[in-house]
Amino acid sequence: MIGRLNHVAIAVPDLEAGVRLYRDVLGADVSDRQDLPAHGVGVVFVALPNSKIELVTPLDEASPIADFLRRNPAGGLHHVCYEVDDIRAARDQLVLRGIRILGDGEPKLGAHGLPVLFLHPKDCGGTLIEIEEVRPKIV
Ligand code: CO
Numbered sequence: 725m726i727g728r729l730n731h732v733a734i735a736v737p738d739l740e741a742g743v744r745l746y747r748d749v750l751g752a753d754v755s756d757r758q759d760l761p762a763h764g765v766g767v768v769f770v771a772l773p774n775s776k777i778e779l780v781t782p783l784d785e786a787s788p789i790a791d792f793l794r795r796n797p798a799g800g801l802h803h804v805c806y807e808v809d810d811i812r813a814a815r816d817q818l819v820l821r822g823i824r825i826l827g828d829g830e831p832k833l834g835a836h837g838l839p840v841l842f843l844h845p846k847d848c849g850g851t852l853i854e855i856e857e858v859r860p861k862i863v
Pocket residue numbers: 731733778803805834835854
């Protein structure tokens with residue numbers, strides 16, 4: 725069901741420091757910052773030859789990333805995102821297999837403007853998993 729690894733998201737308390745690490749120390753291409761108020765986050769994308777890293781920081785205290793940083797003040801691995809062909813079909817199969825979907829279960833547009841869902845980490849080995857339909861039929 726799951727396809728390619730689309731990205732790994734890392735929560736950072738200081739986005740500029742994260743950019744300096746990935747651009748100046750690790751030597752990767754890093755995008756300009758994008759703020760996504762609907763998600764409560766600011767993001768940059770680190771382009772790798774075979775995938776992407778998303779550095780994500782909260783825009784305010786109500787952001788879900790702010791919660792994560794209260795538990796992990798230095799930041800850290802937040803989620804991994806796998807591509808699926810049909811997000812609603814994948815969701816329905818996963819629910820039948822006992823996986824809970826976060827939120828209302830309906831796909832939302834994620835940071836790349838594509839439909840995404842998040843799976844409950846307690847059902848997924850302690851990892852927050854995002855699934856993304858990379859070639860949406862109907863958004
Ligand atoms: Co993501």
